[in-house]
Amino acid sequence: MSIEVKAIDKTFGTFKALDQVSLKVATGELVALLGPSGSGKTTLLRIIAGLETADCGEIFFHGDDARGKMTKDRNVGFVFQHYALFRHMTVFENIAFGLRVKPKALRPSEKQIKEKVHELLKLVQLEWVASRFPSQLSGGQRQRIALARALAIEPKILLLDEPFGSLDAQVRKELRQWLRRFHDHLHITTLFVTHDQEEALEVADKIVVMNKGKIEQVGSPEDVYHNPASVFVLNFLGNVNIFHARSSAEHKSGEKPAKMYVRPHQLIVSRSPLSENSVKVVLTFVNLAGSIVKIDAQSQKGEIFQVEMSQEEYRALKLTKSDEVFLTPKNIAFSEYEI
């Protein structure tokens, strides 16, 4: 089932949490909603689920207007940021909840419920925790149970609010790959919120970048990474260095100074200047741990640059801390004129 959101506005008091947000999610797509804290991600998700009402704008599920429908009738699976498992129920009862509250005519038999719950527990690979209470589970396990509970009602749309937000880095990595495989297996239209760009880039088919209640850009991971629509998107999707273009080829009087944004791995380090854009810097910090070498460098004017290169390149250049070298941008990710 596809989701379409048109020109949604939402204000809390005088604060504009969502400002003319429009978005389309195609059937079976896995879309990441990426943005900093407070950018309105949760609010948008809650409006889609009907937990919050928009001030104006439209929502369509598969072309049908969803605004008149209450949350309970929307058949949307929602996984909350803090799981919101029913703490007084066992894992089994948590997952069975959506089936037990169905109207009598549609309610499956006790046996069917049992089968369904075990099937879901198997899907999230947690069959052995059925009789435990949520408090007896780890964070990652709770997360998966929350997902299983949401899936019990066979939703056509799945909304995940920072599904891996409160987990440690290792578990996050595992779960995000699991989510990708899981989605490839079930193909439910999924919209998930994250403020971790790496997570979004790795998992999603499509990324929606939000900032201050507005959508900055929608595109494939490659697209938003390589062709950012704004400085904000550029910044948000990874570290970036700023070069102030001082001398351009023709020194026309009317020319405005420009800013160039360059990713850390798009800088060439050399012992002598390669072009007039090269900047002389001193290496202030070298981090050799990891698959790539991360270097901090400082220019004479005090600007800090971040450089990344492979271990091989690093060894070939025979660099050490406090070396004086030149940085030349290889590929400019974004440039703008200063106002």
Add this chain to the structure above:
Amino acid sequence: MSTRTEPAWIRRALIGIALSFLALFILLPLTVVFMNALNKGIAIYLKSLSDPAALAAIRLTLLTALIAVPFNLIFGVAASWAIAKFDFRLKNLLITLIDLPLSVSPVISGLIFVLLFGAQGALGPWLRAHGIKVIFALPAIILTTIFVTFPMVARELIPVMKAFGNEEEEAAMTLGANGFQTFWRVTLPNIKWGLLYGVILCNARAMGEFGAVSVVSGHIRGQTNTLPLHIEILYNEYNFTAAFAAASLLAMLALVTLILKSIIEFKYRAELAAAGKFVIKMENHV
């Protein structure tokens, strides 16, 4: 416990003081009540309790509690739900108003109803014209009791509901539960101990209320005397044994309340601890 730094004698002195106060102000009066009630033997004790006026007082007290407690249960759940889970204007006013009966002297609470429903009161002439008797009759006793006990449930529930938040209810709704199912299957199990606790306190207060009820009841023997009023009359008539016999019933009610309260508190803590929540401090208003 090993981090305690106070010398042993201070500890002992403090515990000693606390225990002596307890003995002096609680255990001693309780013993006196039961001793006086039983000092002429169990037969007289039972006889004074089965006196028609005493039975009428017991019946009236039970009836009052039977109406006031369910009423406040419903009101308390509704009010605390509204306060804990929604934002609205006048919310602070509502919170203040809920606490009002606790901060007003019971006599004033009673007087409010006399001023409203009494012969000279605002609604008096209208009520008389329609032949409805409120003051010095059952309706006033029940209304006053509801008034003085209505903070009990709400005040217990507000912190509990706030602590549990909204998320589980929202989750229930996304899973297709309607309002009633959400309340019955999700909210109620979460708040049940707090609710029970509030109900017990409410009941104790409803059965034991003296001041406010005294103002509106009219003290008609066998008709508008609740148990506390009945005790006072007997005592003023120097009928000490009967007075203490009736008082022993209220004392027993207090003891039962105390025991239930401890059990609930214990269960409640265990449950909250199991839920990984901090323990909410329970306030005691009795």
